[in-house]
Structures are given as structure tokens and as C-alpha cells.
Amino acid sequence: MKQDIFQTIGSDKGYYNNMSDNSVPRYHWLLTNEEIKMQEEDLALQTNDNKIYGKAFVTNYRLRFEGTDGTTVDVTLGSISKVEKKGYSNVNKEHYGIEVHCKDTRNIIFLHKPENHSRRPLYDHLQRYAFPNTNKMPFFATLYNQTFAFDGWSLYKPKQEYQRMKVRSDLWDVTKINFNYEFASTYPAYLMVPVGALKLGDTFLFSVGDFRSKRRIPVLSWYDTSSTVSISRCSQPMVGMTSKKSPSDEKMLQLIIDTNRQNSRLKILDARPIVNAKVNRAKGGGYEDNYRNCDLVFLNIDNIHVVRESLKKIKDACFPKIDHKHFYKLIDESRWLHHLQTILQGSRMCVQEVLIHKKSVLVHCSDGWDRTAQVTALSMLLLDPYYRTIEGFAVLIEKEWCSFGHKFAHRVGHGEDKHSDDERSPIFLQFIDCVWQLFNLFTSAFEFNVKLLKTVLDELYACRFGTFLYNSEKERRDLDVKSTTVSLWSYVMERRSDFENPGYDPTYTIDIHFFASTSPIITKLWTEYYCRYNPQVVIQNDEDFTNLPSSGILEVTSV
Numbered sequence: 001m002k003q004d005i006f007q008t009i010g011s012d013k014g015y016y017n018n019m020s021d022n023s024v025p026r027y028h029w030l031l032t033n034e035e036i037k038m039q040e041e042d043l044a045l046q047t048n049d050n051k052i053y054g055k056a057f058v059t060n061y062r063l064r065f066e067g068t069d070g071t072t073v074d075v076t077l078g079s080i081s082k083v084e085k086k087g088y089s090n091v092n093k094e095h096y097g098i099e100v101h102c103k104d105t106r107n108i109i110f111l112h113k114p115e116n117h118s119r120r121p122l123y124d125h126l127q128r129y130a131f132p133n134t135n136k137m138p139f140f141a142t143l144y145n146q147t148f149a150f151d152g153w154s155l156y157k158p159k160q161e162y163q164r165m166k167v168r169s170d171l172w173d174v175t176k177i178n179f180n181y182e183f184a185s186t187y188p189a190y191l192m193v194p195v196g197a198l199k200l201g202d203t204f205l206f207s208v209g210d211f212r213s214k215r216r217i218p219v220l221s222w223y224d225t226s227s228t229v230s231i232s233r234c235s236q237p238m239v240g241m242t243s244k245k246s247p248s249d250e251k252m253l254q255l256i257i258d259t260n261r262q263n264s265r266l267k268i269l270d271a272r273p274i275v276n277a278k279v280n281r282a283k284g285g286g287y288e289d290n291y292r293n294c295d296l297v298f299l300n301i302d303n304i305h306v307v308r309e310s311l312k313k314i315k316d317a318c319f320p321k322i323d324h325k326h327f328y329k330l331i332d333e334s335r336w337l338h339h340l341q342t343i344l345q346g347s348r349m350c351v352q353e354v355l356i357h358k359k360s361v362l363v364h365c366s367d368g369w370d371r372t373a374q375v376t377a378l379s380m381l382l383l384d385p386y387y388r389t390i391e392g393f394a395v396l397i398e399k400e401w402c403s404f405g406h407k408f409a410h411r412v413g414h415g416e417d418k419h420s421d422d423e424r425s426p427i428f429l430q431f432i433d434c435v436w437q438l439f440n441l442f443t444s445a446f447e448f449n450v451k452l453l454k455t456v457l458d459e460l461y462a463c464r465f466g467t468f469l470y471n472s473e474k475e476r477r478d479l480d481v482k483s484t485t486v487s488l489w490s491y492v493m494e495r496r497s498d499f500e501n502p503g504y505d506p507t508y509t510i511d512i513h514f515f516a517s518t519s520p521i522i523t524k525l526w527t528e529y530y531c532r533y534n535p536q537v538v539i540q541n542d543e544d545f546t547n548l549p550s551s552g553i554l555e556v557t558s559v
Helices: 118-130 159-162 195-200 202-209 249-260 274-282 304-318 327-334 334-355 371-383 390-403 408-413 427-441 449-463 473-478 487-495 512-516
Strands: 004-008 015-020 036-046 051-059 062-067 072-078 080-086 097-102 106-113 172-175 191-194 219-224 229-233 266-270 293-299 360-364
Touching: 036 118, 051 473, 062 106, 062 371, 072 249, 072 449, 080 118, 097 118, 106 118, 118 327, 159 390, 172 195, 172 473, 191 249, 195 202, 195 249, 202 249, 229 334, 229 371, 249 266, 266 334, 293 487, 304 327, 304 334, 304 427, 327 334, 334 360, 334 427, 360 371, 371 390, 371 427, 390 449, 390 473, 390 487, 408 427, 408 449, 427 449, 449 487
Parallel strands: 229 360, 266 293, 266 360
Antiparallel strands: 004 015, 015 036, 036 051, 036 106, 051 062, 062 072, 080 097, 097 106, 172 191, 191 219, 219 229
16 A cells, blocks of 8 residues: 655745655554655644644644644544634734634634744645635545445335335335436436326326426325325425416326325424525415315425524533533533524424324425425334434435435535635534434434434545535436446444443334424433533533523414
8 A cells, every 4th residue: 555755845934745655554544545745743733721742744634733732633634614714913823723623613723933934835735725616526436435344325226115115106206307318407316206106197297297396296205104194395386576486386296185085184384484584485486375175284494594504603602611600601602502492393383293193294495305305204214113223324325315416515615715604504403403302302202312413424424435425316327427436324333332332222112202392302412422522511411401591382374
């Protein structure tokens, strides 16, 4: 394997560029095909109270700091959102260096000696390797060719998954309309629709698609074979200000109702606040306010922009210093826990309709790839114990998030030097946080542990695996991701024992009273994640957030 050595570029500058030489051993912490691009010997890491002197490495995968006191800090380049030069003045010469803004709540500050002129090389290398898309370079995932015994790309097979659900073929079947992604480019190739829709032909489905945003028509997400009750998902109807109607769209919803042998009505869960839905109506979108045999409820889950600002406040409260006196107030004012409550409440309502009222549910937001995925995936996690296994959780993410077109590239900002991009938002982080909340409530129901949740989030940013790259199944197919990258699930399944919950009870059943309840779901701050890089981590008691203003009963709006 290739080895790396560093040639000194002027002894007074304190940094090295990589060159090939077999006389220096490879560092033990380097991954397969990870190469050191530069090393700087004379700088300091700024902490809350002092400075730690040491050296920094920039590879094609990470930024690494090794302190003279033994401190080690690793930051994957994919988790870097912004690299910023810190100023220098005659008054204060202590703050000359670089600040690295991370997507995982960290801000890393390196201090340099101005006379060494070493800031520029570190800045330039970070700018180059942290943002491969911007610089027209490959993601590290395409270089990381580590072999694993298990092929994670084979884990989710849609046909097998619907067979596992025992979907009745006389009620639902596969349409070939999107096999080449020509019908709806952001949808998966494999779509299940009511048999009645197939009998009406592709012309009918195109007519439905013309009335749904991005042609994301109502399709099956989950099915209960014992009751024939289902959960479907889609995007908003294009009603507009003139209240346009589509007989085909209304027929499609009736066909979904007809697949249910238990209830002759359909519950439509519009994940948006009603105000937002009305704004979308002014832009040509809208909601189903007058569909026969349908009951519409708005879940009041806020949009990507509100959520992005909320996480910024969490980050400010948790890093770099914790204000113990005002910490809980700052967390409450961020409304992060309120947003999680709203998502969980909406998911519980979905389960309530399916499990208790035996009513099929249709979930959508605006385009059906953010809030919709949160609600369907969490509902399925609660309803189906398979999704609470390690394998099943991977399938759930592949199915409801990856295949159905959650825009990971845009929401995370993979490889892009666009720190303030309006498309960025921690939607998937919210989902994982909600899973953590449910894990705390029903620990014995989960085969996996919290380490798996943190690993999924770390790899979401790291770009070591191809699982979360790009925005849709079509993009990943066009770019041949399965052949050129490794799946995260290959790594997870090989280290399965690391992610097993010792308290797991496969016979555990979530109490039906939880689903029937209308009381608020109390959420807690996941300090183990959000504050894990802060030495001043606050140990939270269960009661800490119970009496905060935003912990009140959540509202849903029906029409």
C-alpha cells in the first residue's frame, strides 16, 4: 500500500505537503485509501479555558489534531460546513487562526503564529478537500474501497419488503410506470398502487401525477395484512387559488379506501401547519379540503427553515460553553423539543388511526420528501417490530428516506461550500432524535442501541459511505453509487454486536394505551449527542423539561 511522507516547505513555516516515499510508515489511524495532504506542526487548539499546542493533519477524509498533552480531535471533512479565517490586530494577537464550523454542533478554532505564515496553507487545504463538489473532486466514498463480508446494498429489496408485509396482490400491485424514473424522477422505480388504479392504465396514473407536486402520486408505504389497513404517501395536490379539482386524483384516493376491508373512510394527514398549506395554495399547491370519504388533519410540523434556525439555537446553547444558569431556558426558546413533540404526536395519530380505528392513512407535506418521511417512518417503526431490529431499521431508512427521495445532498450540503444555503435543514436528524425519544420510552422494544443512532448521524455527514449521497434513487443509479461506493449497512452488519441492545425483548409489545392517549409526549434533550463534544455536559433529569412552556399539549388542526 502507498505510504506517505511530508516534505518540509521552509523550516520556518511549520507545515508539510504530502509526497511519496517508502521510508516513513503509514499512520495507524488512516482508513483504506485515506492520504495525508498536509501537516502543520506549530499551532494550537483553542478550548474554553486554554490552548492546547500540537500538530494538525489534513487528509482527503479528515482534519486531525494531535496535542502534545495527548489530546486527539478528529473531524471528518464531510462534517465541515464552513472554514473561516480569524482576524488579527495590534490589540489582540491571540486570535489569529482558523475557525472550522461543523454540522455536528462543533466549532473548532486553531490558533497560529502570524510570523509563521502557516494559516493560509491549512485554510487552502481545508477549502479544497472539505468541499469536493464545489471543487469538482470525488467524494471520499468513491475512494474508500474497504471490503466487508456483508453487502449492505443488497439489504433492501422493495419486492421482498412488500412480500414480507404480505401485501394482498388482489388489492395492491406494482406499476411499471416509473421503472426508468421517467414518470417521477424523485420517486423510486418500484411503486405499489391499488389494483384498481392499474386496471385504469398508465393514462390514469399520468392524470393523477399531473395533479400532484413533482408527480409524487399516492403510493403504498406500509400494509397490515391482518386488517388490510395501509399507510400511503404522496405530495400535495395542485389545487391552487381557483380550487381546481381532479376527478382522477379523487378516484385514486377512493381506490385506496376500497383496499381497506375495515373502514370506508381515509384519514389524510397533512404534515404542514394550515397557514403554510394556504401559502402553498397561493403558489399553486394546496390540500384536500373537500374530498369525499376523506378526513383531513393538519399536523402543524414546521418547515425546513424554522427547523434550521431551531437547531442553530441548540448549537449555541451547547457549544462551546454551557450557561448552566440559563441552559434550560435557552433550550426551551429554541423550540427544538417542541418540534420533536409535534412530529411524534403526528406519528402517534397515524398509528392510532391504523391500529385503533382501522382507517387507512395518506400522509403528505408539500413535496413529500421531508415531513412526510418523518411521519411515515416513525409510524412504521411504532407499528412494525421488524423495523425495530438492526436489519429492519436499515431497511426503513433505505425505503422511506433514500428510495423515496429525501434530498440528503441538499439538506446536509454534502461537499458544498454553501454554509448559508436555504436548502439545508436537519430533517433527518429530527427523525433520528425522535427514534432516540422512542428508544427511551420503549427500550426493550429495540434490538439496536443508541450507538447505532449516533453512528448513522456521523456517517450521514462523513461521506465515507455512499448510502446518503445525492438526492434520489435515480441520481444514485445514474452515478453508479452501488458499484463505486460501500454501503453503510455493510459496516453496521459486520459490527452488529457493537450496536445490539442487551435489554432487547423481541416479544415486547408497545402498550396500546400509548397510541390511544392524547396527553403530550414529553421529550428530552439528547445531551449525549448534542453536548458530547463539550466537557461541561449537563446531566439531565427526567423532570428537567416537563414544566417548560413548550412542553404543553400539542395542537392539531382539522377541517
